[in-house]
Amino acid sequence: VATSFPFPRRSPVRVTFGIGLAALTVFGLVPAVAVLVVSFTDLRGLPYLPVDWVGIQNYVTFFSPAKWPDSLNALRNTVVFAVVSTVFQIALALAIALLLNRPLRGRSFYRGVVFMPTILGVTVTGLVWSLIFNVNRGPATSLLSLFGGRSAFFGDPTIALALVIVVQVWMVLGVAVIIFLSGLQSIPDELSEAANIDGAGAWKRLRFITFPLLAPAITANVLLSIVNALQSYQLTYVLSGPSNPATQVLSLLVYVQGFGGVSGTAQLQSQGYASAVSIVQFVLVGVVSLIALRFLRRREARL
């Protein structure tokens, strides 16, 4: 009985595990393998059109001299988006979590306010920020005009990506704060009190008690943020359109190639090529995540 705790028999464990495994296989593994297979074809996603095996042609095209400038631009934007949004998200979320972990009047309300953007969803968030940065009569335009400035905001290729990152951080900050808060609340108060008695100041308590004990939460947050940012395209699509080179990230390239072509042109959609790009993206996400995980785990062990 002790070995099968908390279940009286093994069959419920097997059944629930089996259902989970089956769901993962059907909705995760099979589509992933299918995408890999499709990346070696010229699938266009329409009935009646023949599907031919093209080998590694789609990958060759992605890295070809003709497509490479577009591919490199998307790769560069993706990496910038992931790194900058992760750094700002973690720093801001940590600062807010430390603040909201202190005794504070109306603390629950502030926590709710910080988490609220997360539940708005991409479309509402996109709409809200499109209105804020509306070039005609938006609040940001009015504010800027007070100082004699003007900007096209999401239409300005020099700042469009930065603005999308700001909105991304705003939207996902709540989840990171919650993870940090749960980490902070698991740190026993006695440790800080003891350090305080020993004469440790606020910075030393933060550096030698809070940060080391918060390391697992930092690892989780950094990984979630990197993976989320590397895969994100919805906000970019809503805020600056599907084919704006200034904000084109790999996921958006996959979307445009796989599901839309380029609006206003005869550029074709190609789900075979889109699949090849998504495999490149998968490799990028995998490599970056593994490197980050390895680094963060080592750091946890050191601390």
Place this chain on the structure above:
Amino acid sequence: MATTKLRVEALARRTVLSAVAVAAMTVLAACSGTTAPTSSGAPSGTLQILVSSADASDAAFKAVNGGFEKKYPKIKVVFSSVPNASYAATKSSRLTAGNVDVFVVNSFRELPAFAKDSSSDDVLLAQSGGLLDLTKQPFMAKYTKTVLDTQAIGGKQYAVPTGLSYATGVYYNKTLFEKDGLTVPTTWGELEKVMSTLKAKGVTPFGIGGKDIWPAGVVGLGIVAGEYPTAADKAKAVQSIWKGTTKLTDPVPEEILTKTEEIYQNAQPNFAGTGYADIPTGFAAGDYAMTVDGTWNAPVITAAVGSSFDIGYFPLPGSDDAKNNALLNGKIELQLAVPANAKNKTAALAWLNYFSTKSVYTTFLTGSGFTSAQPGIASTPFLDSIKQYTTTFEPGWDSVWVPNTKAGQDAVYPFNFPAMVPLGTSTPEQAAQASQTAWSAAF
């Protein structure tokens, strides 16, 4: 005892789960079976129509659908209008699922031999037997033969052309022009004078919805129309670009970019952040004196302006020779096809026949703002006012140009409008060089 109880509970759970599963399957089966597959006999059941959206044409289609349902009370029309950016994805999934009966085909024209590999999905669909052959349908005879000829695939007709649109014109504030003593420019030099006069009087010459990028490309289409005025000129240019005898850095292609950029410099501040949908409101508010837009948007612009001032429309004069700027360049508007796997072909054909009848089609044109693709149809007052620019139908550059799918984004149009300031960060020369590099690397 405990084991027996557990078994009884397990049996009860299984029974409940089975009942839920059966109920779910029944509901799903019921959902997927709402359309009666009536491929012959009297039209009935559900008719699924899918189009790419535009405010004016959507309203016009809905009016047609209302009349059709009255005539055929046994048919329920389900009309889906999808934004251009997501139309291809929706079309793909619905064609695959087989739940669309009438839909819009894009880039529907046979390509010259040197660019066969760039045929659009819809052309390939027609060639592979995925579209119903409409050649012998009686309603096709109502459409202008020259229009049908341009959309024939292998000599056959697969789509109903809902109308024509002109994309290379400029809406202008007639009242303001008269007040400032300005006349309609017929050459590039005259347009430059109009722009400088307006600027000197503190009026922004042009309004452009650059955030959506393609409206800024429409400016370029107007300039191209002046540089390559006839269909033959355009076809020759396309062939020479494909064969490499014309480089995108040559004087004419570069001049197209330089002139386009000059109009960008005369547009409202930060136009790269303004959406296409905001332009009619800004034009109506007098924020700018002109806007380059297609005739398809005439109903929207007319409604926005109301009685505030008079509107005029003239071809964007891209050339210094007035002869080359005399005609508007256009395209065939939404072309409606019936997929071979349509569940309700009878209703689809009945709808296309109803749509093509003179009175219904006339009402559709009034609502959509399209020019007639049928001979002998009365025009709207707006289209009547631009008759002198449409005496001969000249296809626009976008109807003749064949993009190379292997080339990069800088060579899509292939004149690289999106790379230029303020949409991008390049000068016209840099943009031309980038498009030439992207183009030549594809061969």
